[in-house]
Amino acid sequence: xxxxxxxxxxxxxxxxxxxxxxxxxxxxxxxxxxxxxxxxxxxxxxxxxxxxxxxxxxxxxxxxxxxxxxxxxxxxxxxxxxxxxxxxxxxxxxxxxxxxxxxxxx
Numbered sequence: 614x615x616x617x618x619x620x621x622x623x624x625x626x627x628x629x630x631x632x633x634x635x636x637x638x639x640x641x642x643x644x645x646x647x648x649x650x651x652x653x654x655x656x657x658x659x660x661x662x663x664x665x666x667x668x669x670x671x672x673x674x675x676x677x678x679x680x681x682x683x684x685x686x687x688x689x690x691x692x693x694x695x696x697x698x699x700x701x702x703x704x705x706x707x708x709x710x711x712x713x714x715x716x717x718x719x
Contacts, residue, residue: 624703641691
C-alpha cells in the first residue's frame with residue numbers, strides 16, 4: 614500500500630511537471646491563408662493575434678472576426694492535442710511500473 618501511495622505521489626509530481634512544461638510551450642495557427650494568425654500557450658491562454666493590415670484597410674469586420682475565431686480555435690486545438698498526448702504518455706509510463714496494472718508485466 615505504501616508503494617502505491619509513493620507511486621501516486623510520483624505521478625502527481627510528474628503530471629505537474631508536464632503541465633508546467635506545456636504551459637511554457639507556444640502553439641500557432643492561422644486562417645485565411647495566413648491573413649490572421651493566433652498563438653496560444655499549453656495552458657490554453659491566447660498569447661497573440663496578428664491581423665494582416667489589408668484586412669483592416671478593407672474594413673471587413675465580419676471577415677476579421679471569423680478568421681480570428683478560426684485561427685484561435687485552430688491554435689487551441691493544437692495545444693489541447695499536445696496536452697492530451699503528453700498526459701497519456703505520462704499516465705502510460707507511470708502505470709507501466711505499477712504491479713498489477715495493464716502494461717506492467719506483473
